[in-house]
Every structure is written in C-alpha cells, then in structure tokens.
Amino acid sequence: MTTFIEATLTVSEQRKRIHPHKFTLWVGLGSIIMMFAAFTSAYIVKRQQPGWTTFEIPRTFWYSTLVILASSVSMQLAVRAFKDREMQRYRRLITLTALLGVLFITLQLLSFRQIWFTGVTMRGSGAGQFLYIIAGLHALHVLGGVIALLVLFFKAFSARMRSYNSVPIEVASTYWHFVDALWIYLFIFFLWIH
C-alpha cells in the first residue's frame, strides 16, 4: 500500500505542472468574473425596484459580437502559427487580432452613442445606465488585451531578442478568449433579462 502511494506521489511530482503565470491568470480571471457577477446581480436586484427603465438593443451589438468572435479565431491561429515557428504569419495574425479588438471597442462606443441618442443618458438607474458601465468596463478589459498584444507585437519585431517561449502568447490568448466569452455572457444577459 505504502509503496503504491509513494509511487503515485512521485508520478504526480514529475507530472508537468501548469506554468505559474498561466495559473496566476486563471485566478485573476476568477476575480474579474466576481466583479462582473457583482454588477449583473446588482442589475437583477435593481430591476425589481420601481423606476426601472429599459432601452432598445442596437444592431451594432450583433456586429461587435461577430467581430470579437472572429478575433478569437485569429488569436487561436496566431498561437498555432507561433508554435509552428511561422513568425511571419504569427505577426500578421496578432496584428489582425489587435485590430479586431480595436474595431470591437469602436463598435461598442457606436452602440453606446445610438442608445444615448434615444434619450437614455446617465440620469436614472435603469438597464441603460448599467449597460454603459458594465459594457464600458468590459471594453476597458478588451483594451487591456489589445495593449498586451501590442507588447507581444513589438517583441515579435525586435531584432535583438528572439524568443520561442510560448507562455506569453498563451497567457494573452487565454485572456483574449476570456474577454470574448465574458462579452457573450453579458450580451445574452442583456438580451435575456431585459
């Protein structure tokens, strides 16, 4: 019995552990989830109180959803290109991903503008005000991802250092897919609980 336990222990010690930076990211994602969970539960609580107002969901949100889904695909392709050491393709793909991210943010802002012009300003505390804050903070998180990609981009073009360590790009791609999924959740939330 004891030898069996010792054997499993050594095996589990030898198994390749997850890279600490990746793990840190996962824990960080947990805390971002808690932040948005707080917002959406505040939304649910608030919805049941008098004076709740709603708004029309603009079509641009569907476009931005498509854009962020596309960016996830290009991100995944970029990771594959990096692992295949196809640096040319990798550079093109992370540039594309970052541009799609910027496009997503722009589309979000355009949607805000449309809602704003239907008369939903910051006055009040209905679905519109929540949307500005929640989707706005989400856009900030996407912006953080774009900045991370810019850092990777300059690293990829630096002649001084050539790095084939895939951890940074994997961390960035996990984060990118996360903000994508987060937006899908938020979008469904706004469509559903309206």
Add this chain to the structure above:
Amino acid sequence: MSNELTVHGHPGVAAPDIHYEDHEVHHHKETFITKYVFSQDHKMISKQFIITGMVWAILGGLMSVLFRLQLGYPDTAFPFLEDLLGKWAKGGKIQPEFYYALVTMHGTVLVFFVLTGGLSGTFANFLIPLQIGARDMASPFLNMLSYWFFWLASVVMVSSLFVETGPASGGWTSYPPLSALGDASQGSKAGMDLWIISMALFVVSSLLGGLNYISTILNMRTKGMSMTRMPLTIWAILFTAILGVLSFPVLLSGFILLLFDRHAGTSFYLSDIFIASTQKALPNEGGSAILFQHLFWFLGHPEVYIIILPAMGLVSEVMAVNTRKPIFGYMAMVGSLFAITILAFLVWAHHMFVTGLNPFLGSVFVLLTLLIAIPSAIKVFNWITTLWKGNIRFTPAMLFAIGFVSLFISGGLTGIFLGNSTLDIHLHDTYFVIAHFHIVMGVSAFFGMFCGVYHWFPKMYGRYMNNTMAYIHFWVTLVGAYLIFWPMHYEGLAGMPRRYLDYSGWASFNQFGELNRFISTVAMVVFAVQLMFVFNFFYSIFKGRRVTSQNPWGSTTLEWTAPIRPGHGNWPGEIPEVHRWAYDYGKDGRDFIMQTEPIGDHESKH
C-alpha cells in the same frame, strides 16, 4: 531562555551566506534602488509592507487617541489641539465634522491599511516562499506592483487628510447617501472622492498580491512539500488570499457605481430624498441605498476573515513551536479554515438585520452566522489542547499567541449575541458592537501580528527584539485591551449608541461619564506602549542582539534552513527537499525533527 542554549550551535553559518551573495552578483546587480525601493525580493517587499503598515498603525491609533480624548473629556478644551489641527479643533475642542472624519479614517486605516495590507502583505510575502521552499513568488514583478499600489493608495489616503473640506467622514462602510452626495456633509466632498480612489488602488494592490500568493502556494512548492505537509501559516494565507481575490472585486463594483452616482448623475444608490443643506429634493429617482450595503458587505464580511485568518495561522505555528508539541488536530485546523472561508461568503446580511431585511431571510442568515461558531470552536479547542501539557516556552511571541486565543474567545462569545437578528434590534449600532469587533478582529488580529513579528523578526533582520520591552508591551496591551473594551459591553447593553461625540447631555448615558474617562485614559496608555513596540522594532533592526544560529527557536519549518540573512533566492545551493509534515515536535524522544530530514527506518507514525 532556550534561545541562549542554541547560540553556540552552528558557528559557521554566516559563511554560505556571503558565498551566496558573491555567487549572485554576476547575474543580477543590485543598486540601492533595486534593493531597497523597487525591490522584487519577497523579503524586502514584506519589510516594506510592515514598515508602511506601522506608519499607518501609528496614524490610525493616534486618531483613536484624539477621539477618545473628546469622549473622555467632552467639556474640556485642549488648546494644543487647536495648534495641531487648526479649524478642526476650534477653541481646543474637536468639531463634530472632524470627529466623524476621525472615526471614519480610524476604521478605514486599521481595517484595510494595517490589518489587511500590513498583516497579509507582510507575512504572506515573507513566509510563503521561505516556508514552501521557493526562490521567490510566482511573479516577483506583480508582487512589487502590489506594494507600490498599496503605497499609492496610502499617499492618496494621506493627502485626503489635508483637503480643505476634510477627509471622508461617512463611516468606514461609506454608506450612501452620505458617501454619494457631495452636499450631504463636509467629508462627502473631495475627501470622499480621494477615499474612493485610494480604496480602488488598495483593491488593485490586494488583488495583485492575492493572485501571487495563491499561484505561488499551489505551484511553487519544493519537492516533497505536499499540501498536507504545509505549515498552517501557509494554509491560512492561502484561504485569506482566496477570500480576497473573490470578494474585493465585488467591493470595486460597488465603488464604481458609487462614483457614477457622485459624478455622472446616475441613481443606483440615490433616490428623491430631501437635503437639508440645499433645501431641495434630489432629482434622482429609484436608487437603493441598500444595494450598496449588499455589495459592501459581500466584501465586508469576508474582509473580517481576511484579517483574522492570517493571525490564526501565525498563532498556530508559533504555538506548536513554543509548546514543543505538534499542533493538535492539523487536519481539523485546515478543515475549519476551509469552513470559515466558505461560510464567510454566506453571512454578509447579518450586518443588515435592521435595514428592513425580510425576517425570514434574516433567520437564514442567523443560522449561517451561528454555524461559524463551529469551526471557530474547533480552532479554539485545538489551540487549548496544543497548550495542554505542553513544554511551554513563554517567549514574547508565545505570550501574544496565548493572548490571541483569550481575546478570540472573549470576542467570539459576543458574536453569538450579535448574530441573532432579534437581539440585534437592541444591540445594533451600540457600543456592544464596538466592543465585539474590536476584541475579536481588531485586537486579536494585532496580537496575531505581534506574535508573528516577535517570532520571525530574527529571520527578517538577523537580530532579536528586546525581550524586556516585549514583555511590558504584552502585559500592558493585554490588560489594557480588556480594560478598554470590556466596559463598552455594559455601555452597549444599556443602549449607548456609537458615533456620537458627546454623551453628557443625554440623561440615560451621562452616568457613563467617569467610565468613558477611564477608557480614554487606558487607551492613551496602551497607545504609548505601542510606540514603545515601534521603538523596539527599529532599535532592534540596528542594535538588537545578533542571531548566531540558523534555527534559534528549534523549529521544524523550512525558513530556518536558509542562511541567517538569506539573499535573493533564499537558499545558496539547492532548495531543500521535504520529507515530513511541519509538526514533528517531541517525537521518538527527540525535541524536534526538521522537515528536511528523511523518515528514519524505525520512526513511529505521528
């Protein structure tokens, strides 16, 4: 004292240290800036945290002395206060706005900046890599950022003390509408904005720290260090970090909505209330101040465990070392920490029993709240059984550990009163609450922190703190803490409400005038003794008796296998391998067996 016995133990220990530093130099050169300011070494970051925390503790303690002066002597004018505070103490008497600012800042500073930043920041940073056998944190850079965000938060908070309209004054819980409405009071203006910004920075600092602590503990343990071989300090810090990472973001959400209510005209928390100062009703509609309370206490309750769990961990470890016995019920200790962590998220509404909460919902929260008594009682039982028949060494650290248990019992018992929603109708917002939380989380957590400082100071600075001063510090603080807070229970049961600056005109409570004066006097004495502790700390850094052996307390854990003054990287050669749990004291006729020693052939099971 037994540490004298080991003085002659290892004469040549300093040598590998020097060798190590030589060895390190060629791959990263340390300048003054990288070594002492923007350091990425977890040991230096922990020192930065404790010293910043001490500065905050002095400031926060001084605030309490000021308002205790007011409470003890409401009719007396103190001209020196006007010299010191200017218009806030016109005619030598503390003005009402400033009194509120003082209690608000006292709470904020001690809860967040001292007992969260100062306590977790110090011991998580110092002990995690050293006790689990890692060279540093998972991300030393994030760790450095965590300190500097704490520092920025501190600078913003200190600067709020100097704005013309004064610092935030709506209570440390910053309930709207006082916190959401600039017109509501002096402290609701610029001071409140700075308060929110500072707290947001503080949340970022806690999150960066917490992420690092969790991933370091789970991923960077040395060979052989399975989770159940970890010292209880590390378990406690792990659960603390999990609590922080899951609850602080919720507080941040609450603050973001608060900022929008303050500046963008939204009505998340504000409704059409009438404001006396402007003689107008607000244009806002439909806001709910209770929503903020939910968001706040969803952090606020885990926060009290964020404060107390590290203290519990430190106490458990110090107690095992100084009774020369294994900690009683190691797995029960871990299990109860886990239970407390889960329950911490399920009890927040017990702070809101009198907000018009549905009484049925209230009774659910009563049940969940009282359930916390079970893991707490398990822990207390285990500490007492660890002491039982122990070969106790009454070092200052050990005294503080025992003091912690005493205070935790005293304060925990009143928690059972307050956890009942029916009793809470009478007791809420009285001095009974003040007495309860100051004993169970304020003074207790401080005792845990002192216990940790006295015990690990030799590892931090390679010198001992002065024992005479430490014993005076302990006895005066313990007796003083009870003398300050015990009478407050009676005042609270009599219905004396908190947050008033003068009770003398109140027929029901002016009988307590003498008692208040007594409490104030003791508070000042206790504060003075804390200054002596600070003096002892800094004096001992430079002049304390040198540590001459690697393992002065005869402890089993890994930090005592590192050189007396470890360099960046902690161990000069290989990281030690671990073969046993952290509590092999008094085993097979041996005083202690270090974690690095392989299990012998004829060794008994623990």
